[in-house]
Amino acid sequence: MVSHVMSGLSEALEGQNTFPARDAYEAGFLDAAWGALYFATSAMVPVSAERTALRLQAVLRFWEPLQGARYLFKTLGAPFTLDELMEATCDWAMDAWCPGGETPVRERLTAAAERMARATxxxxxxxxxxxxxxxxxxxxxxxxxxxxxxxxxxxxxxxxxxxxxxxxxxxxxxxxxxxxxxxxxxxxxxx
Structure with a gap:
């Protein structure tokens, strides 16, 4: 549903600059578990260090309730845990900002988000x-x-x-x- 709303924003604004509306929409939905998960896993541009830090921090705030669900991603019928989903979609962030794959996903995401948030x-x-x-x-x-x-x-x-x-x-x-x-x-x- 979130992706349909984002597409609808572009259509509704008919050629106008959609970024302010998209940014406001994203900021509002990072306060909901499903919105945080959508924006963290979709890699929707912009994917700056600052924006990615906010997205990852939002998911981390909802980690416990999100962990109880199983997620379908790319391969239908093969449910992912939250750790598996985040590793499949945010491995680039963890590899770039918190190298060393032996650490648990949640810890790597936390470290990556912290480093991105204060990155020069x-x-x-x-x-x-x-x-x-x-x-x-x-x-x-x-x-x-x-x-x-x-x-x-x-x-x-x-x-x-x-x-x-x-x-x-x-x-x-x-x-x-x-x-x-x-x-x-x-x-x-x-x-």
């Missing part, structure tokens, strides 16, 4: 660089893979991003990083 630009760059090899594993048909895979190149390009563009990728979400890699690859081919 340099903290975000380090998290992004930790996540870049994972993003590269999904990148297909890169013409300049050796260039865009170079951590020094990535660091230089990340440092040069203007604040709004950097904010969009600061959470280190794999899909956002893939978009960056493809953009950098196209730019690398230009004279």
């Amino acid at each position: 630009r340099e903290d975000c760059i380090e998290a992004i660089l930790r996540q870049m090899p994972h993003a590269l594993s999904f990148a297909r048909n890169l013409k300049h893979r050796d260039v865009v895979a170079d951590p020094a190149f990535q660091r230089e390009r990340l440092a040069a991003l203007p604040p709004p563009a950097f904010e969009r990728v600061s959470g280190a979400c794999t899909s956002d990083l893939l978009a960056l890699l493809y953009s950098w690859d196209r730019q690398s081919g230009k004279p």
Whole structure:
């Protein structure tokens, strides 16, 4: 239902800037367990470090009641526990912001949310660089893979991003990083 409301907002505002309405809607629904779960697991843009921290903190506030349910995700008929669902949908956040997979999911999410909430630009760059090899594993048909895979190149390009563009990728979400890699690859081919 939440996704239908979000689509309806776009249609109702007919070409106007929908972000203020979407932001207000999200802020309101992070106060409900199902709203918090939706926004944390959907990876709906923007996926900045700050926004992701708020989403994860909202889920963590409702952890106990959400833990009693089972969730269908991608494979119908295979119910997930809350831990399994969060690991399947937010593994990128845990890997980038709280490396080390032996810690329980809830603890990793708590640490990741805390680190994201207080992250500096340099903290975000380090998290992004930790996540870049994972993003590269999904990148297909890169013409300049050796260039865009170079951590020094990535660091230089990340440092040069203007604040709004950097904010969009600061959470280190794999899909956002893939978009960056493809953009950098196209730019690398230009004279």
